[in-house]
Structures are given as structure tokens and as C-alpha cells.
Amino acid sequence: SQQGEEDPQALSIQEGENATMNCSYKTSINNLQWYRQNSGRGLVHLILIRSNEREKHSGRLRVTLDTSKKSSSLLITASRAADTASYFCATDPLGGGTSYGKLTFGQGTILTVHP
């Protein structure tokens, strides 16, 4: 089963509005990452938040992490039409050995920003 589950599956907003996407996961993590995917392209890393961090900012992106609830949210402020893409959370599991680096992705949120 998927470690990360995004919510909602699809989000449609107007330019200038904020977009919030949520991610839940099941096991202990070392960090949680958010990626973006434009149609027909590979994934691009957006932001990484460590398990001991609660909030992180990067430009118009704000990520929160609640390890007690095993959840994270990605907020995109003042959205633009160019933000239209799929967004995925990925969890890097805690532990060493062969568990390292096995990023587990959720199903993603499809964001559409209308001009």
C-alpha cells in the first residue's frame, strides 16, 4: 500500500488564490519531500522537511509537518497558472540498511490554476 496519501486528489482554483494539499503517511520517517510534475515530464523536487522540523518555507511554498498525526501539508500562496501540475509527497523512511532511500510516493494531487 502507498505510504503517502494526498488529499484532495484534484484541486481547481483561480489565479491569486492559495492552494493547500495534504499528505498522510503510515510509518516513521526521516524526512518528507514534496515534488511537482508537469504533464509528460519527470518529477522535480520542491522542498524537504526533516522529521524534527514543523514548518518550512521556500518562496511561495509553505510546508508543515506533524509527526504525531503523520501528516504534512503543502501551501502554495498566490497561485499562478504556471503552478498547474501534479504534486506528490514522498516519505524517506527512518532506519538504515536497505530501508534507506526508498522514497515512497503518494498518488498525488492534480492542481489546476485558472487564469
Add this chain to the structure above:
Amino acid sequence: DAGITQSPRHKVTETGTPVTLRCHQTENHRYMYWYRQDPGHGLRLIHYSYGVKDTDKGEVSDGYSVSRSKTEDFLLTLESATSSQTSVYFCAISPGRQVSLNTEAFFGQGTRLTVV
């Protein structure tokens, strides 16, 4: 873009034939991964490598094998392709914890494989 090249970018093959996808990196990263992406499933890990000749299975490894004889190349082989393996395949690389405890993955552009 990180130096990752996937080949081929598109392939149509017949059921029962063997298929090999190649991932080539120029970043000298230790970790390499193969994922498949299907509607409704997100990205699922097939196999990954943590060094030359060191590989491990992911969650959907049945029907796939991998090899890594050089740091820069990671091959994914479908021994006998089936229609259920029609998918978009992504290679990813990561420096590994020897570099940093928290590292991102860099993705290739994907290979669209159709098995008919």
C-alpha cells in the same frame, strides 16, 4: 536538470518479448531507482541500487530485474513483457546519506512503454 538520461523515451513491444530500459547518470550519485507511474497509483518503486552490483527490490518487483555494473548505468529488464507492464517508467538518483542525512531525488524524463 540533473544529468540523468533515460533511453529509450518511447517503446512499443509485443507481449512475451524481453525489454531493457537504460538509465544513465553523470552525477556520480550512489543511489539509483526505478519507479513506474500508473493512473491511480502514483509512483511505485520497482528496484533500487545502493552501489555497483548492490540492488534491492521495491514494492512491485515481480517480472522485473535490474543490473548495475557501473556507477553511471542502471538497467531495468522486463524478462517477458506483459500488458500489465504498460506504464511510464522513471529513473531517479540520489547522493545518499554519505553526503547528507536528508537528500532529494532527481528524476529522469521517463520512458513510456506500451506492451501490445
